[in-house]
Each structure stands twice: as C-alpha cells, then as structure tokens.
Amino acid sequence: MKVIIIEDERPAYEKLVHFLKRYSDQTEVIGAAQSVQEAVDVLQQKGQQADLLLMDIQLADGLSFAALDQVPLKKPVIFITAYNQYALEAFRANGIDYLLKPLTYDAFSSSIDKLKQLSGTFSDPLQSIQDIYKKLSKPQYKERFLVKIGDHIHSVPTEQIQLFFAEGRNTYLVNGAGRRMITDYKLETIEEMISPEQFFRVNRSYIMSLTGIKDVLVYSNSRLKINPSFDFKEEIIVSREKVAPFKEWFGGGI
Structure with missing residues (x-):
C-alpha cells in the first residue's frame, strides 16, 4: 500500500510511519508534506x-x-486532528475515517481495516457519514479516577463520585459513602474531563454531582445552599453568578 502523509508535527509524522510499518511491512510512504502548499505539490x-x-x-x-480543493483526487483519506469540528468537511473530501489525537494504534489499525473492507469504493456514503457522526456525538469523558490511600492505589468509577473539591493545595473527590480521597488533578482540569450533564461547578472550590444532591435551599443574598446526599460537614454554597445556570442544569436544561 502506497501512502502520502500530510502532517506538520514531526513526532506525529514519525508515529504514523511507525503505525504503518507495524500494521504491514508492505506499506510505503511515497510522499510527505508539512504545509498546504507542500501538500499541493506532492499531491500533484x-x-x-x-x-x-x-x-x-x-x-x-x-x-x-x-490542498484537496486545488488537487481533486478520488483517493481515500484518513483525517487526523486534535479537533472534532471538521467531520462534515472530512466526509466530503473522501474521508473514510476521522481520528482524534492523541492517536492510538488500535484506532489507527481499525481505520486501515475499514479501508480494506471498502476495497477502494465509496458505495455507501450515508453510512460513512453516520459512522463519523456517531463517533463524534459521544464525547469521551473520564470513566475512572486514580486515588492513593496510604501505600495503595485505587480506581474510583466516576459514576460513584459525588463531589470534587479543592482545599489548600489539594484536590479531593468524595464517594457515595462520604469518603474523601486525594486526586492529582486540579478542578479546572477535572471540569473538562467529566460530563456537564452529571456534574456542575457550583463555585470556585466545588464541583457537584447530580446524584450527590439531596435537596437545595434558598440561602442569603439570593444564593443557594446544597444539602448533599452523603455525610459532608462543610457548607456547599452556589455562588451568586452560578445560581441561574445551576437552576437550569438542576432542572434538566442542559
């Protein structure tokens, strides 16, 4: 199989070459480019x-x-990117798959398998675009968090976590039994890893799980106070600027 690689990051290029050789020693990279103009030249x-x-x-x-607009080719393309907003354009450009970075060999090899199954044809474009959007419509949120308890490392399923909170220099998670455990991530990072349907950052120090809320009380100065469904001594107050979006989230508005 003869392959052209268009990639402007050297480590990513080397990873693709490695994955190709790992998949089959019969693959050959016949061209490479790092920019749109170079891509036009090599495609021509x-x-x-x-x-x-x-x-x-x-x-x-x-x-x-x-580059593909300037050099129209009826060749299968596997697009690789750190972003997921280009699915439709990828499909229109003969994309047979759309892989998100960081790239893994399993994902890569599955795409090559898909190419072999298609046997160079694009007889079912509707299925192709459905496959792409099916993949992109399911954001991949973190399913487990590692915590250290003494000399032991435990894996806590995200669905069992009721609360994340910051205290001093540490960030903790709290499970359904009310046990708090230190995690290595900052709240800002955790917020990007977890489902916004399941979790809400109620203030600078707390990210609350929907299942961890017993009820909510109207508090002073138009704020809200959360009564957790687990044993927790500290008050959990929804900050004033978060009250409206919290109500929308709590009422199923997301």
Whole structure:
C-alpha cells in the first residue's frame, strides 16, 4: 500500500510511519508534506500513485482541505486532528475515517481495516457519514479516577463520585459513602474531563454531582445552599453568578 502523509508535527509524522510499518511491512510512504502548499505539490506529483492519504487537518499555513480543493483526487483519506469540528468537511473530501489525537494504534489499525473492507469504493456514503457522526456525538469523558490511600492505589468509577473539591493545595473527590480521597488533578482540569450533564461547578472550590444532591435551599443574598446526599460537614454554597445556570442544569436544561 502506497501512502502520502500530510502532517506538520514531526513526532506525529514519525508515529504514523511507525503505525504503518507495524500494521504491514508492505506499506510505503511515497510522499510527505508539512504545509498546504507542500501538500499541493506532492499531491500533484504523486497523488495518483497513492492508495491512501493520511492528512492532519490543521497545518501551519491553513487547513489541508485547501490542498484537496486545488488537487481533486478520488483517493481515500484518513483525517487526523486534535479537533472534532471538521467531520462534515472530512466526509466530503473522501474521508473514510476521522481520528482524534492523541492517536492510538488500535484506532489507527481499525481505520486501515475499514479501508480494506471498502476495497477502494465509496458505495455507501450515508453510512460513512453516520459512522463519523456517531463517533463524534459521544464525547469521551473520564470513566475512572486514580486515588492513593496510604501505600495503595485505587480506581474510583466516576459514576460513584459525588463531589470534587479543592482545599489548600489539594484536590479531593468524595464517594457515595462520604469518603474523601486525594486526586492529582486540579478542578479546572477535572471540569473538562467529566460530563456537564452529571456534574456542575457550583463555585470556585466545588464541583457537584447530580446524584450527590439531596435537596437545595434558598440561602442569603439570593444564593443557594446544597444539602448533599452523603455525610459532608462543610457548607456547599452556589455562588451568586452560578445560581441561574445551576437552576437550569438542576432542572434538566442542559
């Protein structure tokens, strides 16, 4: 299989070459580019010889779609990117798959398997776009958090976590039994890892789980106080600026 790689990050390029060789020693990289203009040149020279294009979407000087606009090729493309907003464009550009960084070999090999199954045809474009959107419509949230208890390391399922909170230099999670355990992540990082349907950051120090709320009381100065469903001594107050979005979240508005 002859492959052209369009990728502007050297480590990412080397990883793709490694994955190709790992998949099959019969693969050959016949061209490479790091920019849109370089991609145009290599596609003009060697595009017709290629069996597959591996293309990072965001290059230093623009989007790789621009190269395909200038050099239309009916060749299968696997797009690789750190962003997920380009699914439709990827499909329109003969994309057979859309892989999100950081790239894993399992995801990569599954895409090559898909290419082999298609046997160079695009007879079912509707299914292709459905596959892409199915993948992208399910955000991948963290399923477990590691915590250290004494000399032991435990894995706590996210669904069992009722609360994350910061105290001093430490960040803690609290399980359904009310046990608090230290985690290595900051609240800002945790907020990006967990489902916004299940968790809400009620103030600077607390991220509350929906299942961890017993009820909510009207508090002073138009704020709200959360009564947790687990044993927790500290008050959990929804900050004034968070009251309206909290009510929307708590009422199922998200």
